[in-house]
Amino acid sequence: MLEIKELKAPPSLELFSELVELLQDAVGGGASIGWTHVPSTKEARNYWSEVLEAVGRGERLLFVATDNHVCAGAVQIALAPRQNARHRGEMQKLMVHSQYRRRGTGQALIGAIEHAAAARGLTLLVLDVRVGDDAERLYKRCGYQYVGTIPGFTQSTKGSFEPTAIYYRRLGGAQA
Numbered sequence: 001m002l003e004i005k006e007l008k009a010p011p012s013l014e015l016f017s018e019l020v021e022l023l024q025d026a027v028g029g030g031a032s033i034g035w036t037h038v039p040s041t042k043e044a045r046n047y048w049s050e051v052l053e054a055v056g057r058g059e060r061l062l063f064v065a066t067d068n069h070v071c072a073g074a075v076q077i078a079l080a081p082r083q084n085a086r087h088r089g090e091m092q093k094l095m096v097h098s099q100y101r102r103r104g105t106g107q108a109l110i111g112a113i114e115h116a117a118a119a120r121g122l123t124l125l126v127l128d129v130r131v132g133d134d135a136e137r138l139y140k141r142c143g144y145q146y147v148g149t150i151p152g153f154t155q156s157t158k159g160s161f162e163p164t165a166i167y168y169r170r171l172g173g174a175q176a
């Protein structure tokens with residue numbers, strides 16, 4: 001059974017290892033989420049440790065999807081620290097493990113973290129996504145508005161430079 005929960009405290013060792021595997025699986029599948037090579041287990045562990053520290057400092061929201069208690073996906077929102085930007089956040093690192101895709105997990109993760117963001121008073125979410133990725137279609141379906149495309153914004157795991165699209169979504173009925 002799919003369960004989506006916010007991770008506020010350090011996870012179990014088991015869940016931590018599954019987050020490591022989730023990241024390696026996503027990058028190994030060519031996802032454009034920050035790495036040009038599949039992170040080693042050490043690199044992935046360091047990455048998640050930093051994320052969890054940022055969560056602990058209140059700088060980031062992290063939601064995790066589990067399917068029968070196995071990690072199926074995760075998503076984050078980086079909160080903006082500046083006084084004039086506290087109403088907004090950046091959706092980042094939406095990942096669903098390749099074995100759990102096309103069951104609505106990605107959409108459920110987006111919905112859950114949006115709900116939490118709105119409850120904290122955020123009224124604007126922004127994100128970037130590589131043009132043509134499955135995630136771009138998903139974000140559009142979830143109501144994100146296209147802003148524009150920046151050519152050559154990210155380098156892929158194959159070495160090519162690829163265009164990235166910027167999207168935003170108003171939360172909680174906020175006006176544009």
Ligand SMILES: CC(C)(COP(=O)(O)OP(=O)(O)OC[C@H]1O[C@@H](n2cnc3c(N)ncnc32)[C@H](O)[C@@H]1OP(=O)(O)O)[C@@H](O)C(=O)NCCC(=O)NCCS
Binds near residue numbers: 128
């Ligand atoms: C993008 C990503 C998170 C989507 O996760 P997901 O769990 O497969 O997402 P969903 O299941 O909600 O939706 C994906 C598709 O499955 C379809 N779907 C959802 N539930 C379904 C079901 N029960 N049966 C059949 N299809 C279903 C959706 O309609 C959607 O179809 P589409 O791709 O034709 O538009 C996943 O592909 C991923 O992790 N990619 C790699 C990481 C990445 O690129 N992240 C983006 C960073 S910006």
